[in-house]
Amino acid sequence: MMKLHWSPRSPYVRKVMIAAHEVGLQDRVDCVRTVVGGTKPHLELMTRNPLGKIPTLELEDGTVVYDSFVVIAYLDTLHAGPKLIPADGAAWLTALRRHALGNGMLDVALAALGERFRSAERQSEPHLALWRLKLRTCVDALEQEAEALARDKFDIGQLAIGVALAYLDFRFDSEKWHDGHPKLAAWHATFNARPSVVANPPVDDR
Numbered sequence: 001m002m003k004l005h006w007s008p009r010s011p012y013v014r015k016v017m018i019a020a021h022e023v024g025l026q027d028r029v030d031c032v033r034t035v036v037g038g039t040k041p042h043l044e045l046m047t048r049n050p051l052g053k054i055p056t057l058e059l060e061d062g063t064v065v066y067d068s069f070v071v072i073a074y075l076d077t078l079h080a081g082p083k084l085i086p087a088d089g090a091a092w093l094t095a096l097r098r099h100a101l102g103n104g105m106l107d108v109a110l111a112a113l114g115e116r117f118r119s120a121e122r123q124s125e126p127h128l129a130l131w132r133l134k135l136r137t138c139v140d141a142l143e144q145e146a147e148a149l150a151r152d153k154f155d156i157g158q159l160a161i162g163v164a165l166a167y168l169d170f171r172f173d174s175e176k177w178h179d180g181h182p183k184l185a186a187w188h189a190t191f192n193a194r195p196s197v198v199a200n201p202p203v204d205d206r
Contacts, residue, residue, distance in 0.1 A: 004055055019084055023075055091155070115128055
C-alpha cells in the first residue's frame with residue numbers, strides 16, 4: 001500500500017484521488033488524515049515533505065512524492081491503461097497547459113479563501129477584486145474551449161479544470177460562474193458525472 005497524506009477539503013488531494021480512481025489504483029492508496037494550513041506547522045509531515053503540504057505520497061520503499069502533479073505522474077506509470085498524461089506532441093502540450101490553468105485557478109481561489117477568513121477590517125478588497133477578476137477571466141477563456149474539452153480524450157488537463165470549477169462551486173457558489181457560460185457548464189456536468197469524481201466528493205469537515 002502507498003500512504004497518501006490526505007484531507008477531504010483539499011482540491012489538490014481531490015485531483016490525486018480522482019486520478020487514482022481513473023487508473024484503477026484507488027485500492028492501493030491508504031489515505032491518512034493530515035491537517036495542514038493556517039499558522040500551525042505539521043512537524044511530522046515536514047520530516048517527509050519539507051513544505052508541509054498535501055498531497056504527499058509515501059511509497060512502500062520509503063520514497064516520498066509531492067506535489068499533486070508529480071503524484072499523478074507517478075501513478076500514471078503504474079498502470080497499462082490509457083494515460084492521464086499524453087506521451088508527446090500536441091496532446092501533451094495541451095494537457096499540460098490545461099493543467100497549469102486549472103491548478104492556477106485553484107491557487108487563486110485558495111488565496112481568496114484565505115483572505116475571506118481574515119477579519120473584515122483586515123481584508124484587502126483590492127486583492128479580492130483582483131482574484132475575482134482572474135477567476136472570471138479564466139472561466140471566460142474556458143467557455144471558448146469548452147467544445148474542445150468535450151471532444152478531447154480525458155486527461156490531466158481536464159481533470160485539473162474540472163476540479164477547479166468544482167472548487168468554485170464548493171467555496172464560491174455566490175460567484176455563479178455557470179451564468180453566461182453554458183458550454184462550459186454543460187461540459188462540467190459530464191465531468192461531475194464521472195464515477196471517479198462521484199466517488200471523491202469535496203467535504204467541508206472544518
